[in-house]
Amino acid sequence: MITRRGLMLVLSSPSGAGKTSISRKLLEREDELSMSVSVTTRPRRPGEVQGRDYLFIDPTEFQLMANRNELLEHAKVFGNYYGTPRGAVEEALAAGKDVLFDIDWQGTQQLAANARQDLVSVFILPPSTRELERRLRTRAQDSEEVVAQRMAKAADEISHYPEYQYIVLNDDIAASVEKIRAILHAERLKRERLVGLPDFVRGLQDGSGD
Numbered sequence: 001m002i003t004r005r006g007l008m009l010v011l012s013s014p015s016g017a018g019k020t021s022i023s024r025k026l027l028e029r030e031d032e033l034s035m036s037v038s039v040t041t042r043p044r045r046p047g048e049v050q051g052r053d054y055l056f057i058d059p060t061e062f063q064l065m066a067n068r069n070e071l072l073e074h075a076k077v078f079g080n081y082y083g084t085p086r087g088a089v090e091e092a093l094a095a096g097k098d099v100l101f102d103i104d105w106q107g108t109q110q111l112a113a114n115a116r117q118d119l120v121s122v123f124i125l126p127p128s129t130r131e132l133e134r135r136l137r138t139r140a141q142d143s144e145e146v147v148a149q150r151m152a153k154a155a156d157e158i159s160h161y162p163e164y165q166y167i168v169l170n171d172d173i174a175a176s177v178e179k180i181r182a183i184l185h186a187e188r189l190k191r192e193r194l195v196g197l198p199d200f201v202r203g204l205q206d207g208s209g210d
């Protein structure tokens, strides 16, 4: 029969453009998609749950994981370390499940270097700079200084958009979620991801397939 390899769906954007909100809604609607929960040395925000939003760890532990090659990719973002634990991702992909990543351009480049054929990358743009700043403020979980730091970095992050396969402008969140679902559904049908296809087709051609 035909089965398929799981794919890695990566969402990147400047901070505040909506990756986290979009990811939550995608996970509610897509059964065969699971979130890659990153490790980070950043302090936990109010409302964030250990093990759901991130695994919050200290820098020594992070270094140990990196040294033991337990991270699929890792990077320093806004002065903190972030990384993707390797085990959960590899298990999901082997079982033919798709994995969703909320990671930055540095992490995306590392995944592309190691597994380009399994990667589907989406860059999310905010409708305007003004709206990006409004979203960062209304999230109201970061200090004024952190908001300013993230705004200062936004142009830098946005400059990496040409490295992504798909672009979604996140104006209306429900529409953005549907666009990313459409990308996911089409990518699942890519010939290259299908396992057992040549045998199946041979059966059709020689009449042995029933």
Ligand SMILES: Nc1nc2c(ncn2[C@@H]2O[C@H](COP(=O)(O)OP(=O)(O)O)[C@@H](O)[C@H]2O)c(=O)[nH]1
Pocket (backbone or CB within 6 Å): 012, 013, 014, 015, 016, 020, 038, 039, 042, 073, 074, 075, 077, 082, 083, 084, 102, 103, 104, 105, 106, 107, 108
């Ligand atoms: N490379 C990499 N980047 C990550 C990882 N986890 C989160 N990030 C990125 O780190 C940046 C900061 O994330 P976060 O502190 O949650 O802030 P937010 O994006 O403003 O909610 C974002 O660009 C995330 O996509 C990871 O495991 N690896």
Ligand SMILES: Nc1ncnc2c1ncn2[C@@H]1O[C@H](COP(=O)(O)OP(=O)(O)O)[C@@H](O)[C@H]1O
Pocket (backbone or CB within 6 Å): 013, 014, 015, 016, 017, 018, 019, 020, 021, 022, 135, 136, 138, 139, 170, 171, 172, 173, 174
């Ligand atoms: N399309 C949208 N329209 C209006 N507000 C949005 C939209 N998408 C996200 N937001 C809001 O913007 C803020 C930042 O979104 P979030 O998902 O935390 O961004 P990111 O994970 O990219 O930093 C949150 O308060 C969220 O509710």
